[in-house]
Amino acid sequence: MDEDRAESTVPSRVSLKSDQSKSDIVNFRSSEEIERGEHILSNWDQSAPPGESSCSQSGSRSGDAEMKPKERSDLQEVIEGHKMSLKRRCEHVTEGTHEAGSGTLLNKIYTELYITEGQSEEVDTQHEVRQLERTSKKNIQDTPIKCQDIFKVSSEQQRHIRVVLTNGVAGVGKTFSVQKFSLDWAEGLENQDISLVLPLSCRELNLIRDEQHSLLSLLHVFHPTLQKIRAEDLTVWKLLFIFDGLDESRFSLGFNKHQLISDVTQVSSVDVVLVNLIQGNLLPSALIWITSRPAAAHQIPPSCVDRITEVRGFTDSQKEEYFRRRFSDEDLSKRIISHIKASRSLHIMCLIPVFCWITAIVLEDMMTRDQRGELPQTLTDLYSHFLRVQIKRKKQKYGGKQRPEELAEADKELLLKLGRLAFEHLEKGNIMFYSEDLERCGLDVSEVSVYSGVCTEIFKREIYCFVHLSIQEFLAAVYMFHCYTRKDTAVINQFLKYFKPNPFSGFVGLFNNDPVTSLDDFLRRALMKSLKSENGHLDLFVRFLHGLSLESNQRILGGLLDQRNSHPETIQKVLNNLKEVNSGEFSPDRSINIFHCLMEMKDQSVHQEIQEFLKSGEKSKRELSAIHCSALAYLLQMSEEVLDELNLRQYNTSDEGRRRLIPAVRNCRKAELSDSFLSMSHWEVVASAMTSNPSHLRELSLSWNENLADAVKLLSSAMMHPNCRLETLRLSDCWLSEISCDSLASALRSSPSHLRVLDLSYNKLKDPAVKLLCGALQDPLCELETLRSVRDDPVLSQV
Numbered sequence: 102m103d104e105d106r107a108e109s110t111v112p113s114r115v116s117l118k119s120d121q122s123k124s125d126i127v128n129f130r131s132s133e134e135i136e137r138g139e140h141i142l143s144n145w146d147q148s149a150p151p152g153e154s155s156c157s158q159s160g161s162r163s164g165d166a167e168m169k170p171k172e173r174s175d176l177q178e179v180i181e182g183h184k185m186s187l188k189r190r191c192e193h194v195t196e197g198t199h200e201a202g203s204g205t206l207l208n209k210i211y212t213e214l215y216i217t218e219g220q221s222e223e224v225d226t227q228h229e230v231r232q233l234e235r236t237s238k239k240n241i242q243d244t245p246i247k248c249q250d251i252f253k254v255s256s257e258q259q260r261h262i263r264v265v266l267t268n269g270v271a272g273v274g275k276t277f278s279v280q281k282f283s284l285d286w287a288e289g290l291e292n293q294d295i296s297l298v299l300p301l302s303c304r305e306l307n308l309i310r311d312e313q314h315s316l317l318s319l320l321h322v323f324h325p326t327l328q329k330i331r332a333e334d335l336t337v338w339k340l341l342f343i344f345d346g347l348d349e350s351r352f353s354l355g356f357n358k359h360q361l362i363s364d365v366t367q368v369s370s371v372d373v374v375l376v377n378l379i380q381g382n383l384l385p386s387a388l389i390w391i392t393s394r395p396a397a398a399h400q401i402p403p404s405c406v407d408r409i410t411e412v413r414g415f416t417d418s419q420k421e422e423y424f425r426r427r428f429s430d431e432d433l434s435k436r437i438i439s440h441i442k443a444s445r446s447l448h449i450m451c452l453i454p455v456f457c458w459i460t461a462i463v464l465e466d467m468m469t470r471d472q473r474g475e476l477p478q479t480l481t482d483l484y485s486h487f488l489r490v491q492i493k494r495k496k497q498k499y500g501g502k503q504r505p506e507e508l509a510e511a512d513k514e515l516l517l518k519l520g521r522l523a524f525e526h527l528e529k530g531n532i533m534f535y536s537e538d539l540e541r542c543g544l545d546v547s548e549v550s551v552y553s554g555v556c557t558e559i560f561k562r563e564i565y566c567f568v569h570l571s572i573q574e575f576l577a578a579v580y581m582f583h584c585y586t587r588k589d590t591a592v593i594n595q596f597l598k599y600f601k602p603n604p605f606s607g608f609v610g611l612f613n614n615d616p617v618t619s620l621d622d623f624l625r626r627a628l629m630k631s632l633k634s635e636n637g638h639l640d641l642f643v644r645f646l647h648g649l650s651l652e653s654n655q656r657i658l659g660g661l662l663d664q665r666n667s668h669p670e671t672i673q674k675v676l677n678n679l680k681e682v683n684s685g686e687f688s689p690d691r692s693i694n695i696f697h698c699l700m701e702m703k704d705q706s707v708h709q710e711i712q713e714f715l716k717s718g719e720k721s722k723r724e725l726s727a728i729h730c731s732a733l734a735y736l737l738q739m740s741e742e743v744l745d746e747l748n749l750r751q752y753n754t755s756d757e758g759r760r761r762l763i764p765a766v767r768n769c770r771k772a773e774l775s776d777s778f779l780s781m782s783h784w785e786v787v788a789s790a791m792t793s794n795p796s797h798l799r800e801l802s803l804s805w806n807e808n809l810a811d812a813v814k815l816l817s818s819a820m821m822h823p824n825c826r827l828e829t830l831r832l833s834d835c836w837l838s839e840i841s842c843d844s845l846a847s848a849l850r851s852s853p854s855h856l857r858v859l860d861l862s863y864n865k866l867k868d869p870a871v872k873l874l875c876g877a878l879q880d881p882l883c884e885l886e887t888l889r890s891v892r893d894d895p896v897l898s899q900v
């Protein structure tokens with residue numbers, strides 16, 4: 102089976118997964134060469150056999166009616182040639198090996214993705230995996246949109262869609278969508294009203310960042326088959342420019358201040374050309390499709406975008422279809438599907454196609470060749486096997502004398518260097534590296550590419566990055582665990598040092614540089630460090646770190662880590678720490694990760710207890726510890742069923758336990774959070790629940806909370822978000838200030854506001870706060886029906 106990786110073969114897109122051979126890559130010419138007409142067609146352009154294309158029609162439009170027949174047929178030929186070349190680029194995904202012709206047909210493995218219109222919550226601040234876990238739940242209210250329809254509007258919609266921005270987390274299928282869209286067009290199947298589909302990869306655009314170009318010369322560089330195209334053709338044809346991977350772009354797109362360009366032959370810096378194209382100054386009738394990971398999408402001002410879509414991965418049935426398509430052996434695909442369904446983490450992770458790919462590689466290998474081992478249940482299991490399969494493949498390709506269960510010293514060395522690179526960049530939040538970065542970690546670029554079984558699988562060329570952020574996190578954890586077992590105190594101390602709060606002053610920190618004393622001490626401090634991260638960038642890393650402490654996982658890695666026969670007592674201590682850790686003011690999303698760490702250590706007790714608790718239906722009787730509450734919050738948040746009410750007071754738990762339940766707000770209709778001492782990190786979760794797509798929250802009660810000024814400001818702006826559907830807000834006896842009333846007044850004036858009931862009783866409001874609210878009530882946009890007591894008396898007043 103050679104389908105060990107799926108990747109883009111669109112040369113204009115060297116995606117996270119694509120490390121296509123150099124020969125496939127367009128030859129970049131400088132602008133001078135282009136002006137001199139010195140263009141070298143890329144290899145496949147020259148080799149494309151004539152007439153191979155299955156395109157049934159060209160996309161040329163009537164705008165060229167003035168042309169002489171000879172000119173028209175020449176252009177027709179150019180379009181046909183472009184379709185043919187695009188088809189050749191897109192029809193294969195070279196998975197695994199990179200020998201010519203070894204690729205799998207895209208149409209064989211392409212599985213429909215779940216794409217929706219609109220944008221989910223707070224996308225740019227959350228770790229992509231966790232965010233997907235949360236937002237990928239299919240909801241009946243979402244309207245899916247097919248990839249080939251993203252520029253289409255229904256007949257009653259009177260708008261024209263010029264710019265589409267497609268968001269999606271790493272590995273969710275953006276590049277595959279671009280590739281499929283382009284292939285369908287090139288084969289004459291879809292979107293035939295478009296004359297030319299022109300994919301331009303942001304990553305490849307980076308390579309000519311310092312050059313000066315016109316739009317026309319840019320096209321000549323990236324699509325050499327279009328040499329004959331003239332400026333006037335561009336203005337009459339319907340063109341679609343696809344910018345895949347905005348997150349990888351190193352341009353600073355200055356939308357506010359730039360030179361105006363409206364002529365396709367005008368030469369300028371590449372970023373200026375791009376901005377003018379996206380804004381519609383250049384070729385106003387051209388369609389633009391931009392794909393991006395969520396964190397980078399903000400670079401395009403919303404005013405430029407006519408439609409936002411989001412690739413949300415695979416639904417449950419699409420997941421199954423993926424495995425069925427991938428394996429012709431029906432029995433194998435059935436066994437794989439049932440294994441995934443039985444393992445909650447795997448099932449959730451397989452919402453992201455790249456995880457389906459990893460799972461497919463590992464499970465196929467284990468089920469067909471290596472049936473002795475236990476099938477992976479946790480992420481650490483799965484990733485450990487993944488690494489092993491990659492090494493095995495490398496050995497099969499390049500030979501090797503060592504016993505299959507042992508890693509060669511050279512492999513170990515290389516993997517640990519990769520681990521170091523992964524770790525150092527993870528800490529800094531980097532996902533892309535350059536050859537200098539490799540060299541700094543002792544990695545030789547050519548050596549890396551020779552280890553194709555490991556590195557061309559994990560790495561791609563030119564700009565390097567791991568096949569998926571989670572692989573980087575896994576290798577980083579392997580490296581850190583190795584440093585621990587080897588007692589590399591310099592690295593460990595550097596990582597673990599942090600300011601521990603001074604119990605006496607509360608504010609001034611003490612620098613904690615105490616040497617690590619034991620495995621449980623090491624893991625506890627690593628966990629604390631991850632809890633402090635605002636965006637959770639160490640969450641998965643620390644989950645893997647816990648998983649790697651199990652001997653069973655160390656064994657899978659075949660000597661990469663020095664096996665530590667950790668004493669059962671030590672493991673028990675680690676488990677106890679996880680169950681008892683006080684996560685205080687940290688975000689409750691971080692606290693859920695503590696539960697995931699337990700699961701990675703194969704401790705099912707908390708999970709089982711919570712399952713029983715949920716079945717028993719006796720909410721208030723059972724006493725719940727803080728870790729129980731994190732598990733409960735996770736399960737409620739992930740549940741297919743939306744909870745009618747989350748009432749923190751109904752649970753028999755500590756204040757910390759109650760705070761840890763907050764993430765469940767994302768999946769309930771009514772939240773009762775009165776008198777609950779929440780901090781900003783909790784209010785941020787509530788705000789995210791109000792702005793998520795879809796947002797279920799209709800009623801929110803925050804009465805008897807103090808110091809809400811910042812929270813009210815945050816929640817008021819969440820109320821103005823188009824996804825928010827909140828109808829009732831109770832803020833009784835909260836000591837609201839004038840500033841809070843001002844924020845609330847703005848929210849009341851926003852359109853569309855769904856808020857109908859606002860309870861402000863017992864706030865002792867006075868002018869000018871009252872005046873601010875009255876002003877909002879008089880605004881025609883305000884739809885409020887009931888306002889409870891603005892002044893001292895709690896009387897119901899109809900608005």
Ligand SMILES: Nc1ncnc2c1ncn2[C@@H]1O[C@H](COP(=O)(O)OP(=O)(O)OP(=O)(O)O)[C@@H](O)[C@H]1O
Nearest residue numbers: 107108117211212271272273274275276277454455
């Ligand atoms: N529709 C699909 N059908 C089958 N496999 C898919 C599909 N979409 C994605 N995959 C698998 O997931 C991998 C990652 O997909 P892709 O490169 O399109 O992700 P991406 O969203 O562009 O990620 P990134 O932001 O990291 O570049 C592919 O190489 C392929 O193995």
